[in-house]
Amino acid sequence: MTSVAPVAAAKPGGSTPKKGGAAGRPSAAAWLVAVPFLAFVGTFLVYPTVLVLFGAFQDSNGAFTLENLTTLFTGVVFDAFVRSIELSALTAVIGAIFGALLTWAIAVGNPDGMLRRTVVAGSGVLAQFGGVPLAFAFLATVGFEGLVTKFLRDNVGIDLFAGSAWLFELPGLTLVYTFFQIPLMVIVFLPALDGLRPQWREANASLGGTSWTYWRHVGGPILTPPFLGALLLLFANAFSAYATAAALVSQGSPIVPLQIRGFLTGEVVLGQENLGKALGLGMVIVVSIAMGVNVLLQKRVAKWVR
């Protein structure tokens, strides 16, 4: 509650400098208005981030060390990173391909139609707010007593869990992740498809082009950068995801976010208190690389879509 108060106080404070240089340099008092926001973000975003990033370079006594980071490249931690990257890359590719198809299917339809509205709203739900409910959706569908599991066992004679408890391991995570990756692709990719002008298609047709020449020479080249950008975004999204995996996998920590859970809930080996922060740093680096390449791609797109 305390951080709300300064906002109300700063507003009238900000009204005093009104005569001070409207066009020139803002007065010191003008800066005061931004203080509550900056103080809040500084405390609850920048401080925790810095804590993680610096903590990754400290041993349990606070002295500088690179040991946490070198540990990232050994044993179970390294395996978790490899698995996380594999899971994210695989679900990003699956999500991008099927998501692009679904996007195309709604983009060619009525822009204000019910179908499009439903798909876009449903995609928003699954892509951004799925989390724990998604894990339970899967237990209900292909869990030990799920609808599909029971149907296949009773009517077809196939036991989904004959081999292993795959739903609670990497294959299960891959399947579940497609349920937020495909919808995210729809949300991210739809603006790009909407940006294709009908005139281009008409020009192609009037010059004797076919559907193939249109996608080969017009649609394809224009959509490639946004498609790759969306692919990277999907990768970063799967890599950062935690809730669904945490609700599904309660034993073991196959992927990095679950490893971090282990460090937070107390399975800490003495002398490795800051290893969790190094894992966090590793995650931020991977996500930042994906996002950075994405920004470069977006700049390329901006030139074309104008």
Add this chain to the structure above:
Amino acid sequence: MGSLVKQRVLRTIVLLVLGVYFILPLIAMAEFSTRGREGSRSLESWTSIVDDEGLMEALVNSLLLSVTSAVLMLVLLVPTMAWIRLRLPQLQRFVEFLCLLPLAIPAIVLVVGMAPLYAWVNYFLGDSPLTLTYAYTILVLPFAYRAVDAGLSAIDLKTLAEAARSLGASWFTVLWKVVVPNIRVALIGASLLSVALVLGEFTIASLLNFDTLQVQVNLLGKRNAGVSIAVSLLCLIFAFVLLFALSYVGQRRRQTVVEE
């Protein structure tokens, strides 16, 4: 014409296959949550939602949090962003960077740094689940920023503010009577988004040991899968209704712009 037919066939196949793929889990949830004893149907899972005190308490916490987070987000973001556009353009880039930063830092990483911070928060401000408001306001920043930024870009803020100021309005009046009404659609959008996000949040609440809706749903799943699945289905439907409504809010704005 041939390609148009092909397009229609392909479109139908895509919609059918993916439609089934996404609707099947929903049907399974409805089926699972209405299972009774020995193959009969029963609404027991659904009725016991209301009887579960822990769940109801957590739901109240989450609903309160969704309101407090949306309010804190608006109070922090709207005056600051409007002011920056009017008087401090040199801060614009920096504030945008700060607001979008949570996209690059996964919540699971943020919570590692927040754990020690919340030890202090809980020491000074008590350990009410409502203290999560601060963390959640950070989480909704990127989405809220984009919505508010789009709203502010769509109006001629400088002219409106100057007109109001020349008529003797205080900055507070400008904000409350000129800026807010003009971007109310964007503010509603930003608020609905943050409500949906807060109601669905699990990572930070569970790892900081606060009792929110998703944390309870997850916990309950270990004892009684039926109830958890029923609540999960409710959550998905509720979020869908929110976002569906949001798509009409966006459209109304488009229409008014056209009319003007």
